[in-house]
Amino acid sequence: MKIIAALGAALTAALLAVPAAAAPGDAAEARALLMESVGYASVQGRGQTPALARFYRDWLVARGFAAADFSIEEMAGTAMLHFTWKAGKPKAPPMALTGHLDVVEAKAADWVRDPFKASAAEGYIFGRGVMDNKFDVAMMLATLARLKAAGFRPGRDVHLFLSGDEETDGITSAAQAKQAKALGIAFMLNSDGGGGALDSQGRPFAYKLQASEKSYADFTLGFTDPGGHSSTPGASNAIARAGLVAARIAGHRWPAQADEITRQSLAAAGAARTDALGEAMRRFAADPGDAAAIAVLRANPGTIGQIGTTCVPTMISGGHAPNALPQRVSLTVNCRIFPGTSIAAVQAELARIAEDPGISFATGVDWPVTPPSPLRPDVTAAVTAALAAATSAPVAATGGQSAVTKMLKPTPGMDAGATDSVFWRALGIPSYGVSGLFIRAEDAFAHGLNERVPEAAIAPALRHWEVLISRLAG
Ligand SMILES: [Zn+2]
Structure with a gap:
């Protein structure tokens, strides 16, 4: 779920034009992955969530990950995916990345465009789930592929958990939290929480690191x-x-x-x-x-x-x-x-x-009663570095100056609930909502009609995830 705020077309077009770390080819590949994922109507009761899980698995396997390191389990009328990127010699306890496969229902008759066929127009990509949560899932997967291609080797096991009913019953969410507990996961980064806010001019001004939920x-x-x-x-x-x-x-x-x-x-x-x-x-x-x-x-x-x-x-x-x-x-x-x-x-x-x-x-x-997750200095430092990378691109609209005049720092925040993190926190696993999406309030339509993300949000999000994962898993 999670409704924060979206990237403005003006600034973000510029961000996409001059990606710093991620090459344009990576952004194009991440965009294609996002667009294709919207075509799976992974809504409760429609039976397409298992196919989406297989699509993501096959996408990563095609980029060099071992098929044996994936498991897709069908449960409660949906499916959940678990993948482990194993460290050769782990130097630290395992960490987890999470997101969800399912999306909220959308009535095609009410939408301007087909909600289950991604379409690009006016600098945005439209479709159900294109923001919540397929955007960040695609960015995480593209980042894993990019790191692998660059020869990155994790110094700890990195587990990817994608639940199948975050928007509804949370049965797979609870099951995955239990699996994570048994695996001794030290902390998890939830792509479906927190995130960046842009002002109406498209300038980044705040970032919420979600560490607590009512x-x-x-x-x-x-x-x-x-x-x-x-x-x-x-x-x-x-x-x-x-x-x-x-x-x-x-x-x-x-x-x-x-x-x-x-x-x-x-x-x-x-x-x-x-x-x-x-x-x-x-x-x-x-x-x-x-x-x-x-x-x-x-x-x-x-x-x-x-x-x-x-x-x-x-x-x-x-x-x-x-x-x-x-x-x-x-x-x-x-x-x-x-x-x-x-x-x-x-x-x-x-x-x-x-x-x-x-x-x-x-x-x-x-919902489970959960304590706030204590702020880990390593996570806070990695998020701060990720923000610097995500917001460092020159902005054509302001004459090529930096989009940020001062260093943007993550602000810990509490949500009114409830993401998958509640199940993890209830088992004592510190969990942090760290979406890579920067968005203007007026662009955020998660759960609503004509859900969209700015095209230009892709490149900064890739830089965000690359810094986060490589710093915390390195
Ligand atoms: Zn969500």
Whole structure:
């Protein structure tokens, strides 16, 4: 999933024109791989995900990797791919690269172009999954092929895991995390998280290194009453009870919480702003107990989720006739839970807030509760070097000057969830979202209509992955 922001045509056309490390031939090959991968409608229920896994395997095998080092396992109506690039003499524990094969459904009738046939127009490549996550998967594969062709030998085993149901059930995602745990994977780089942001002029201005995710839970609160004729109301009414409880939950102030990741991320976001919100971000980052800062961040929909758990009523249904007392009402409450807080603790708090002992609770979807991944200095240094490589190309639009006036540093960040990383973090494997895509907010259409990536995002992404993989696996 992951929606960050996309590369602007102006700058990115220039970036593609003058690739630094990656040669134009590599960019052309990566582009062709991306375009062809879109042709596999790897949507849940369409049965094409195994074929996409075989396509990727055959592509790498054709570039010199051993077919015996791949496994494709079909499971839960989909497939997952695992490949190991073995080190001759490992100097360090293994690392993993991850992404996903599946894409969100797309209704062809609603799209301008066929979503499952990549097309190029106006400096963009269009197609379902062309951004999420086939872009970064193609860039990783092309980088592995390029490194192999250049004679690179990994100093540690490099495992590539591509899951088959990241967008839906996460069954293959969970299975791969278990395999990774058994293999002793030291850390993983998730291509489907984090990433670069360009301003509206196409200049890179921020990069999120995703190191943490909230967990997600749905609770269904049930209210029952004996019911009866509406002309003979009693003291209790299930609809009125549900309404009161919904209002209490919506108005509840969850305690402010902070950790290393959110403090760094708010400090960086605050430093880039001059308004009251920016000041509150900086003050909270310095002191998470600052009540005035908390009040400002809570009042802003863009920041309330960064400073603690949130729960909101999202659906309600009940009653059975206009002239009958309601017997049954159900209220759905969706929670985004701060890392480290258990789902049981959130349920207990909801029950306390509700002040209605007659409610029944059922949990729907829930994701593992995961701690933030501690920032590894080797990963942070490699990402910083990758950013320098990705953003170092001259920019024709600004007279050939560098696109970056100051060194772009990765900012650790927390997402509202949920990528495959949650399954890995739940097993104690540090996981980092490090997409190579730089994109403008107005170009990001992941999961939506007319999903696209700028053609010019390809060359910088190849430089990004080449530096990341060669530094961390070397
Ligand atoms: Zn995704």
